[in-house]
Amino acid sequence: MDAGARPFVIDPAGRDIHGEAERIRALGPATRVELPGGVVAWAVSDQALLRRLLTDPRVSKDAYLHWPAWIKGEISPEWPLFAWVAVRNMLTAYGPDHRRLRGLVSSAFTVRRTAALRPRIEAITARLLDELADVPPSTVVDLRERYAYPLPIQVICELFGVADEATREEVRRCADSFFQVGRPAAETAEVLAHLQEVLRGLVADKRAHPGDDLSSALIAARDEHDAPLEEHELVDTLILFLSAGHETTVNLIDNAIFALLTHPGQLALVQAGRVSWADVVEETLRHQGPIANLPLRFTVEDIDLGGGVVLPAGEPILGCYGAAGRDPLVHGRDAGAFDVTRPSKEHLAFGYGVHRCLGAPLATLEATIALPALFGRFPGLTLAARPDDLLPLESFISNGHRALPVLLS
Numbered sequence: 001m002d003a004g005a006r007p008f009v010i011d012p013a014g015r016d017i018h019g020e021a022e023r024i025r026a027l028g029p030a031t032r033v034e035l036p037g038g039v040v041a042w043a044v045s046d047q048a049l050l051r052r053l054l055t056d057p058r059v060s061k062d063a064y065l066h067w068p069a070w071i072k073g074e075i076s077p078e079w080p081l082f083a084w085v086a087v088r089n090m091l092t093a094y095g096p097d098h099r100r101l102r103g104l105v106s107s108a109f110t111v112r113r114t115a116a117l118r119p120r121i122e123a124i125t126a127r128l129l130d131e132l133a134d135v136p137p138s139t140v141v142d143l144r145e146r147y148a149y150p151l152p153i154q155v156i157c158e159l160f161g162v163a164d165e166a167t168r169e170e171v172r173r174c175a176d177s178f179f180q181v182g183r184p185a186a187e188t189a190e191v192l193a194h195l196q197e198v199l200r201g202l203v204a205d206k207r208a209h210p211g212d213d214l215s216s217a218l219i220a221a222r223d224e225h226d227a228p229l230e231e232h233e234l235v236d237t238l239i240l241f242l243s244a245g246h247e248t249t250v251n252l253i254d255n256a257i258f259a260l261l262t263h264p265g266q267l268a269l270v271q272a273g274r275v276s277w278a279d280v281v282e283e284t285l286r287h288q289g290p291i292a293n294l295p296l297r298f299t300v301e302d303i304d305l306g307g308g309v310v311l312p313a314g315e316p317i318l319g320c321y322g323a324a325g326r327d328p329l330v331h332g333r334d335a336g337a338f339d340v341t342r343p344s345k346e347h348l349a350f351g352y353g354v355h356r357c358l359g360a361p362l363a364t365l366e367a368t369i370a371l372p373a374l375f376g377r378f379p380g381l382t383l384a385a386r387p388d389d390l391l392p393l394e395s396f397i398s399n400g401h402r403a404l405p406v407l408l409s
Contacts, residue, residue: 007032007040014396017292021045021323030305033318036080041296041316045323047330055353058300062094066298068314083192084295089236098354105237105358108217114362117155121369124154129377132408140384144254144404151370152249156242161206161213170198175243179398199238245359251290251400252367258404259284259338261383266340279340281367286347287338292322292399322399324348380409
């Protein structure tokens, strides 16, 4: 694309995420786009190129080091995406800082801790299904609100030892705000500050009363090793898990249910045991990735992509993960079709390289428990609205539905 051409303007409300992804892809593997607030970035939709950039040391996540506009104070707290860049955790760290933070979090968020959650996930799932079974016949139920949403927030709060119901509701409300980029800018900034305050209170409580939870484990890692994890990094790490870790799982479960209900032939294959629920999860992650576009990365130096395209140093990059999952160069001409029998379901829904999501195993565990339990309990489940009438989330980042109305039988 001609670097002097007018950037493609991203719709902040994400009203046509996949149509927009196709239009961005048509402009080239990397093209300039205008984000909310007038910030111009390079959108990368080509899966191979995105994968390459995600492992390139010349690409950073740290705006404080590598985004001149941020360093000069040109990006105000009122910018709709401010919270995505301002937090200091492993999502926004680079180089040695990232290795330090990821190492500490990995030592606390272990495979054992994830596996130990299975009985709790199964119990929460069973309770939610019992509540749905009590709904009077012919009643329309919003499965996003009644099932896809409460399961992950309860799991993530238990993982972090958030027992107080009021605190859980505050966490949920604040986590939503990170992805609703269309809300007033002042409100977005206020929500970030409020969530940090809530989590500082949680840290104080866990320091005084530690338990067998991830919050206590992270605090112990900070306090026992000459404070390698700064207090603000600890709080922002909790924000990362509580917000991003929750939202992705909600959308994954929501999108998988919708895909199966709108592709009854595919559902029949799963119920007949001809494909696995893991296949359903992986194809959903490819076809309807829970995060469509992820802000932001930054070029440390000029990067020549070939073909006359150069990403100049100090410019932001938007990873178009939803577009990469439907890349026809990887998945062929039917890349836009949902097909659980697809031999290769290659995607970047959880990132790639050193920043690959640590919570990916937990998200897939929840989905592979929640989906067969739901369809096993309610085999006559049907959508209660035309698919085209379901509204997407008001976000170009988060990919899901505002509501998922169904009839249980």
